[in-house]
Amino acid sequence: MIQENELYRKVADACQMGTAEAFHLHSRIHRLRWFGRSDIWVKRDDELSFGVSGTKxxxxxxxxxxxxxxxxxxxxxxxxxxxxxxxxxxxxxxxxxxxxxxxxxxxxxxxxxxxxxxxxxxxxxxxxxxxxxxxxxxxxxxxxxxxxxxxxxxxxxxxxxxxHHPLAVPGALSLLVDILRNEREAGVRFDHIFIDAGTGMVAQSLLAGAAALERKTVFHIVVLAGLFEDFKSGLSQVIQYTGEVMQIFPVSLPDYHLYYPVTARSFGSTNRTILREIQRIAREDGILADPVYSAKLFLTARQTITDKRLEGNILMIHSGGGLALSGFLDHPVFHSTVE
The missing domain is CATH 3.40.50.1100 (Rossmann fold)
Known part of the structure; x- marks a missing residue:
């Protein structure tokens, strides 16, 4: 087990977080008005940079x-x-x-x-x-x-x-460090965290870090590329990297669940349902989502919360990627009334 302050120090050292040229790695959280609830939140990693996708x-x-x-x-x-x-x-x-x-x-x-x-x-x-x-x-x-x-x-x-490289582990772990900061500032503790996974390194690092802290949160991971087996193989790699690079040795992983997107499962694919979800998120939540990552996360999370009747504080990680929308804005879906 590792203490929060020690994890922060290791991440800060690797990312040179005290220097003038360091990347800004703090993003805010705010509530979503889903299902008439007040305990569903989103973490705005999309706001970390205009051009560079947040978790990247x-x-x-x-x-x-x-x-x-x-x-x-x-x-x-x-x-x-x-x-x-x-x-x-x-x-x-x-x-x-x-x-x-x-x-x-x-x-x-x-x-x-x-x-x-x-x-x-x-x-x-x-x-x-x-x-x-x-x-x-x-x-x-x-x-x-x-x-x-x-x-x-x-x-x-x-x-x-x-x-997906050992050198990226400290930066990937900065997400967990920042969620802990968000919790302290908001006075909440998240019972469920949803995150998308392409190659999956940030999600895998989140699990490895939570294991090192003996965190009991339940993680919900929407696997957008590859199979569940690929994600699990990558998770084993990241656990190994975490030991090699950070001298952190996770033992028992937290509870986590893997999902495929509820629609447009093939990586990079999209359809009218996804584009409609992008429009819904914009109009109801005031958030730009992209068709490859975040829109599929939000859509799958909404269905999962409903189907599993999840309770407690829930956090969505908006990983960014809004620039990818530029290739889809001429689609007829965005020029018609939401059904």
């Missing part, structure tokens, strides 16, 4: 200081064409004068959302497109490229898909 910013908060300390000049970033992490990395790396070399699944049939925004940062001829049939070999191809660059004298680093 947390992971980069501990990766970037390491890259700068090591004098890394180029980073290979692996991901999908519409990845929040790739778009986030394009910003955080460029800001720190580090070249980004994307290895992406694709190319997509047409550019929209994040894929279109990425072209602001990276020329198409600088992207290494990997077809779906070769995607299983992407990590090997990226590492081969990195070895070639090293032979040319370039200090290079390979950032896996979703920044």
């Amino acid at each position: 910013l947390r992971k980069h908060a501990s990766v970037i200081p390491f890259l700068k300390q090591q004098g890394i000049g180029e980073v290979v970033v692996i991901g999908g064409a519409h990845s929040n992490n790739v778009l986030s990395a394009a910003q955080t790396l460029t800001e720190n004068n580090i070249r980004i070399t994307p290895f992406l699944l694709g190319p997509p049939h047409r550019k929209q959302g994040n894929a279109k925004l990425l072209s602001l940062f990276v020329d198409d001829n600088e992207i290494h497109w990997i077809s779906r049939s070769r995607w299983a070999d992407c990590a090997a191809l990226a590492n081969n490229y990195a070895e070639k660059r090293r032979s040319e004298g370039i200090k290079i680093f390979v950032l896996p898909e979703g920044a």
